[in-house]
Amino acid sequence: MKNQILNLLKEHNHLFSFEEIKENLSNNYSDIDIGNALTELENEHYIMHNKNNEFQRLIFFNLVYGKLTIKPAGYGFIDSINANEYDTYDEFDHLFVSNESLNSALTNDLVIAEIKRLANNRFEAKIVRIVERANKFFVGTVIYYKKNYYLKLSNNLGLINIVIKELSNAKLHDLVEVEPIKYFDNNTVFSRVTKIIGNSTELYMDQIGVCIANKIDIEFDNDVKKEVKETIPPELNINDYPRYKDYTNELIVTIDGDDAKDFDDAISVKILPNGNYELGVFIADVSNYVKNDSLIDYEAWK
Helix, strand or coil: CCHHHHHHHCCCCCCCHHHHHHHHCCCCCCHHHHHHHHHHHHHCCCCCEEECCCCCCCECEEEEEEEEECCCCCCEEEEEEHHHHHHHCHHCCEEEECCCHCCCCCCCCCEEEEEEECHHHHHHEEEEEEEECCCCCEEEEEEEEEEEEEECCCCCCCEEEEEEEEEECCCCCCCEEEEEEEEECCCEEEEEEEEEEEECCCCHHHHHHHHHHCCCCCHHHHHHHHHHHHHHHCCCCCCHCCCCCCCCCCCCCECCCCCCCCEEEEEEEECCCCCEEEEEEEEHHHHHHHCCHHHHHHHHHC
16 A cells, blocks of 8 residues: 555655545555555655645655765765655755764764755755764763863764763763763763773774774674684794795794784795795785684675
8 A cells, every 4th residue: 555655746746635545546545554654655755745644755855865864074875775666756865964964963863854955956964853863872981171072083973062971980082982962953962971891092093992982893793702712823833834934943033013914824935045035925825724714704804
C-alpha cells in the first residue's frame, strides 16, 4: 500500500486529503490501514502533511531528507536518502550547505533541509530539522579557555563548541569521551565526561583518539590474538626458510621513525671489493604469515 500511495503522490503533483488518497487506492483498504501506512511514510520521511492534514512528498514542500557530511572548511553536503526512489531530482542528491545554514547539525546527522534555488539554476540547502543525532558521544582533549573547560575534537564533525560541565576527575590535556547533555542553537553543546582514555601528551594517544572518535577498533579480539600466537612464531629459525638468504650478520637499518609501530622495510649499504656500492633493500614477507581468508587477513581488511 505504501508504494501505491507514493506513486499516487508522484503522479499527481498536488496536495491530497486522506479521503482523496483513500478514493484513489486500487484496493478497499480500511481507514486504519491507510492511516498506519501514512504514519509509516511520514516516520520514514517520504511524505509529510500540512496544517490542513493534506499530504505530499517532501520534495513538494521543497524539503529533502538525508545524511549530512561536513568538510574541514566548515561547509557541508546532504546526501538524499529517499528522493531517488520515487523522483528523478538528481540535482538534489548531493546538496551544498553553507556553514551558516547548518543549524547546529554535525557530520552523519540525519536531517531535513529546505532546498533553495540560486542563480544559474543551482541549489543549496538550509537545515530546518535534525531528525537524529549520529554522535552519541564525542572524543577529544580537555582544554581550558576563559573560565570554561572545552573539548578539542579528535575528528572533524563541524563547527561546534563542546563545553564540559562535568569533568568527572578528568584533567587538563586528558583524552576523554564525553556524552552530550544539551544542544543549543548557537552551535554549543553542554557535556559530561564519561571516560578518561589517557593523557594526550602520551605517545600514540592522538592516533588512539582519532580511531575511537571514528569508531575504529583499537584492540584485536581474542580469536585474532589466538591465531597470531598459533601461526606466527616469536623467533625465526633460518632453517625453516630454505629459499631465503641469511643477512642477519649484515649491518641493516630500518627507514622507519622511532615512533613506528611496525618495521616492514630496511636497507643496507656496503662497498664491494671492486669499489662499487651494493644497496640492499629488504621488505617484510607479510604473506608468509598472513594467509588468505585467515582471521588476521579479515582484520587487516577492516
